[in-house]
Amino acid sequence: MTDDSDIRPGETCLHHAPPEDAWLQFIGVIHTPFLTRADCPRQGRANGPVCEVEVFGPWAPALEGIDAFETIELLYWLDRSRRDLLTQSPKSDGRTVGTFALRSPVRPNPIGTARVRLERREGNRLLVRGLDCLDGTPLVDIKPDRCAFTPQAPDKPGVS
Numbered sequence: 001m002t003d004d005s006d007i008r009p010g011e012t013c014l015h016h017a018p019p020e021d022a023w024l025q026f027i028g029v030i031h032t033p034f035l036t037r038a039d040c041p042r043q044g045r046a047n048g049p050v051c052e053v054e055v056f057g058p059w060a061p062a063l064e065g066i067d068a069f070e071t072i073e074l075l076y077w078l079d080r081s082r083r084d085l086l087t088q089s090p091k092s093d094g095r096t097v098g099t100f101a102l103r104s105p106v107r108p109n110p111i112g113t114a115r116v117r118l119e120r121r122e123g124n125r126l127l128v129r130g131l132d133c134l135d136g137t138p139l140v141d142i143k144p145d146r147c148a149f150t151p152q153a154p155d156k157p158g159v160s
C-alpha cells in the first residue's frame with residue numbers, strides 16, 4: 001500500500017525500489033474475532049479472547065513439543081499495512097516520531113510479535129490468548145517463550 005492519500009500532517013514516506021525477495025513463507029494463518037482495525041487491541045492482553053493459530057499441514061510436525069510451554073511467541077505478517085512511512089504521527093496531531101521508535105503495524109517489513117498464553121493444542125491448531133491481529137493474518141513463525149526456554153544444543157566452548 002503506497003497510496004499517499006492517508007498520510008497525516010507531518011508524516012514522511014520513502015519512495016523506494018521494489019524489495020529483494022527474502023523468500024519468506026507463511027506457515028499458517030491466525031483466526032481472531034477482530035474483523036477491523038478498530039476491533040483490534042493495540043497490544044494483546046492476557047485476558048483477551050481465545051484465538052486460533054492454524055498451522056498449515058506440511059508444518060504440523062514442527063509443533064512437536066510445543067505443548068510443554070505455557071507461553072509462546074508468535075511472529076505474524078501485518079499484511080494490511082502500508083510499508084513506506086519513515087515518520088509517523090500516531091496521534092494525528094502533526095507531532096512525529098520515527099517508525100523504529102514505534103510498535104506501529106506500519107513498517108518496512110510489517111512483522112508483528114506477541115507473547116501469548118497457550119491454552120491448548122488441537123492437532124495443528126493452537127488455541128491462545130493475547131493476540132492483537134486481524135482475522136486472517138498470516139503466520140510467520142512460532143517460538144517457545146525465551147524466558148522458559150533452555151537451549152537443547154550443547155554449550156559452545158568459551159561462550160556462556
Ligand code: SAM
Binds near residue numbers: 038079103111132137
Ligand atoms: N503486537 C504486535 C507488535 O507489537 O509487534 C503488533 C502491534 S500493532 C500496534 C497492532 C495493531 O496492528 C492492531 O491494533 C491493528 O490496528 C493493526 N493490525 C492488526 N492486524 C493487522 C494486519 N493483518 N494488517 C495490518 N494491520 C494490522
